[in-house]
Amino acid sequence: MSNPLLTAWSTPHETPPFEQIKPEHFLPAFEQAFADHKAEIDAIVSDPAKPDFDNTVTALERSGKLLQKVSAVFYALVGAYSNPELLEVEKEVALRETRHWNPIMMNAALFARITRLHDARALLKLTPEQKRLLERTWTRFHRAGAGLSDTAKTRMAEINERLAHLATDFSHHLLGDEQAWTLELGAEDRDGLSASFVAAAEAAAAERNRPDKAVVTLSRSSVEPFLQSSTRRDLREKVYRAFTARGDNGNANDNTADIVEILKLREERARLLGYDTYAAYRLEDSMAKTPAAVRELLERVWVPARAKAMADRGALQELIAEEGGNFQLAPWDWRFYAEKLRRTRANFDDASIKPYLALEGIIAACFDTAHQLFGLTFTERKDVPVWHPDVRVWEVKSADGRHQALFYGDYFARASKRSGAWMTSLRDQQKLDGDVAPLILNICNFAKGSGSEPALLSPDDARTLFHEFGHALHGMCSNVVYPSLSGTSVFTDFVELPSQLYEHWQERPEVLQKFAKHYQTGEPLPDDLLKRFLAARKFNQGFATVEYVSSALIDLEFHSRPAAAAEDVHAFETKVLEGIGMPDEIKLRHRPQQFGHIFSGDHYAAAYYSYMWSEVMDADAFGAFEEAGNIFDPAVAKRLHDDIYSSGGSRDPEEAYVAFRGRKPEPEALLRRRGLVETPEAA
Numbered sequence: 125m126s127n128p129l130l131t132a133w134s135t136p137h138e139t140p141p142f143e144q145i146k147p148e149h150f151l152p153a154f155e156q157a158f159a160d161h162k163a164e165i166d167a168i169v170s171d172p173a174k175p176d177f178d179n180t181v182t183a184l185e186r187s188g189k190l191l192q193k194v195s196a197v198f199y200a201l202v203g204a205y206s207n208p209e210l211l212e213v214e215k216e217v218a219l220r221e222t223r224h225w226n227p228i229m230m231n232a233a234l235f236a237r238i239t240r241l242h243d244a245r246a247l248l249k250l251t252p253e254q255k256r257l258l259e260r261t262w263t264r265f266h267r268a269g270a271g272l273s274d275t276a277k278t279r280m281a282e283i284n285e286r287l288a289h290l291a292t293d294f295s296h297h298l299l300g301d302e303q304a305w306t307l308e309l310g311a312e313d314r315d316g317l318s319a320s321f322v323a324a325a326e327a328a329a330a331e332r333n334r335p336d337k338a339v340v341t342l343s344r345s346s347v348e349p350f351l352q353s354s355t356r357r358d359l360r361e362k363v364y365r366a367f368t369a370r371g372d373n374g375n376a377n378d379n380t381a382d383i384v385e386i387l388k389l390r391e392e393r394a395r396l397l398g399y400d401t402y403a404a405y406r407l408e409d410s411m412a413k414t415p416a417a418v419r420e421l422l423e424r425v426w427v428p429a430r431a432k433a434m435a436d437r438g439a440l441q442e443l444i445a446e447e448g449g450n451f452q453l454a455p456w457d458w459r460f461y462a463e464k465l466r467r468t469r470a471n472f473d474d475a476s477i478k479p480y481l482a483l484e485g486i487i488a489a490c491f492d493t494a495h496q497l498f499g500l501t502f503t504e505r506k507d508v509p510v511w512h513p514d515v516r517v518w519e520v521k522s523a524d525g526r527h528q529a530l531f532y533g534d535y536f537a538r539a540s541k542r543s544g545a546w547m548t549s550l551r552d553q554q555k556l557d558g559d560v561a562p563l564i565l566n567i568c569n570f571a572k573g574s575g576s577e578p579a580l581l582s583p584d585d586a587r588t589l590f591h592e593f594g595h596a597l598h599g600m601c602s603n604v605v606y607p608s609l610s611g612t613s614v615f616t617d618f619v620e621l622p623s624q625l626y627e628h629w630q631e632r633p634e635v636l637q638k639f640a641k642h643y644q645t646g647e648p649l650p651d652d653l654l655k656r657f658l659a660a661r662k663f664n665q666g667f668a669t670v671e672y673v674s675s676a677l678i679d680l681e682f683h684s685r686p687a688a689a690a691e692d693v694h695a696f697e698t699k700v701l702e703g704i705g706m707p708d709e710i711k712l713r714h715r716p717q718q719f720g721h722i723f724s725g726d727h728y729a730a731a732y733y734s735y736m737w738s739e740v741m742d743a744d745a746f747g748a749f750e751e752a753g754n755i756f757d758p759a760v761a762k763r764l765h766d767d768i769y770s771s772g773g774s775r776d777p778e779e780a781y782v783a784f785r786g787r788k789p790e791p792e793a794l795l796r797r798r799g800l801v802e803t804p805e806a807a
């Protein structure tokens with residue numbers, strides 16, 4: 125009865141042997157991992173030797189290996205291939221983890237050792253990476269409450285435990301509401317829908333044991349194209365209402381009460397640590413530093429974005445009138461008429477380019493771009509164990525032929541996968557004890573092809589693929605010594621730079637002409653269609669920006685006002701939206717009850733703005749290639765690799781950016797790219 129999580133792995137590159145790992149293995153493995161880690165921490169604390177960098181900071185970096193190994197496999201499965209048994213285990217694990225980490229992060233003796241070193245850091249003769257590690261370690265403990273009184277620590281531990289429970293609860297509720305709803309499409313309900321949409325709807329029905337039917341589900345990749353193309357206004361309204369009511373249905377999955385409690389507990393935690401609001405606490409440890417800096421950026425973008433959306437709203441209403449429609453544009457009409465307008469104005473629709481965007485071709489484009497920029501090569505491996513037959517694995521080699529990483533791609537939607545797209549790792553790069561090569565994952569929710577048709581991506585899907593692959597490169601190119609500084613272990617408002625920057629190559633003619641080929645004829649993307657596609661990219665950006673920035677603003681309001689102000693979540697939502705002049709026909713991209721980014725964990729809490737903060741940098745950063753006159757310019761690419769993609773958290777992000785670009789980022793490039801200001805060419 126050996127537990128595969130507790131034995132050494134003899135698989136290629138010591139990858140997890142997924143076919144042997146069962147849900148019942150996790151709890152005992154976590155128990156063992158907690159016990160091992162606790163013993164390692166105890167040994168550091170009780171070390172009679174005077175604290176030095178090696179016996180304290182490095183020892184901490186070496187601790188918890190088993191815990192990292194077990195957690196990585198567990199959370200990869202919870203996200204990408206869960207089942208009721210695993211979700212039950214998750215509730216238990218979330219609680220145990222908090223109980224395990226609280227006493228470590230608030231250990232006074234351990235913190236005293238770290239503080240002693242931190243105080244003397246100027247005299248320790250550390251490498252720049254070691255200096256950064258010491259600063260980050262001290263900050264992490266300090267911000268977790270290691271310096272608080274015992275009473276405050278006890279309360280802090282209670283808060284953390286309760287917050288962990290609420291975060292899991294929030295995401296389970298959301299998943300519950302998403303799984304509970306489908307809309308069956310009869311023959312008369314399919315008007316306007318593309319053949320590939322119907323095929324995906326049939327696959328979704330088959331997966332739910334309803335063969336020979338077709339269903340719309342509440343995953344974004346089903347809802348968005350439906351709202352864009354269904355001519356049935358009544359069904360659009362139905363789908364839209366169900367989508368925006370997730371977690372807000374007054375049933376057992378309702379998240380409203382959770383939100384109120386989460387906000388109160390976060391505020392209390394911030395106060396214990398000496399901050400007025402959670403946002404002030406959260407943002408101190410970011411590039412932005414203060415709520416005021418975040419608000420300034422968001423407002424700078426909000427004003428032109430809203431103006432653009434209002435102008436577009438007028439055009440959509442006109443289009444309705446031209447068609448003889450006698451109704452006011454509603455939120456469930458926006459995408460439909462915007463798509464129509466795009467077809468007439470930019471003479472482009474997603475369906476015309478889809479046949480050229482086969483998943484296989486876009487994966488090849490991702491790999492080729494990484495090859496041209498950083499010299500990486502990718503070879504598919506069939507001998508590495510995976511968690512689901514759809515998962516594929518590639519070996520990544522560096523320019524000099526060295527093994528650099530394994531890359532796992534899990535691209536297709538299924539009911540056992542949570543919605544969205546993300547990157548994660550099964551093992552991070554580090555060099556503390558030998559060269560550890562990373563195992564990096566991209567998880568997406570694309571519709572599968574059916575019959576003889578391969579999986580075809582929408583332009584948004586193609587962009588998502590590049591985005592997540594940009595994160596993957598951040599993990600795979602990582603070249604640091606210490607594990608806690610590896611890859612994506614950077615500030616939240618910096619972490620989207622490598623991913624969003626990578627999206628720029630996806631929309632370049634040099635890349636599309638080479639890899640976007642018609643899946644039936646093999647003919648390359650015609651020039652004229654390519655031009656219309658690129659022009660159409662700026663279309664409806666007012667809407668997209670308003671949807672996003674309003675969500676970022678409500679996140680900031682939730683966390684920078686007293687928690688008591690949001691006691692009535694619905695009233696709070698209305699008030700914030702009125703305050704910013706939200707157009708009635710556009711809703712938040714994530715309504716509070718669905719806002720997993722900020723409530724299923726605190727990673728993006730008071731930090732949803734991060735995407736836009738990073739976008740200022742990515743738009744500005746790509747300018748370096750444009751200025752060089754070559755999107756693969758070797759000198760710029762080398763700086764990009766050395767300063768951004770490989771340095772992980774080993775440097776201050778602003779310093780790393782300035783090293784790459786020669787100056788601080790400027791937001792004009794972002795506004796131009798989104799078409800929110802006149803560009804010289806367009807004027």
Ligand SMILES: [Zn+2]
Nearest residue numbers: 591595620623
């Ligand atoms: Zn991202």
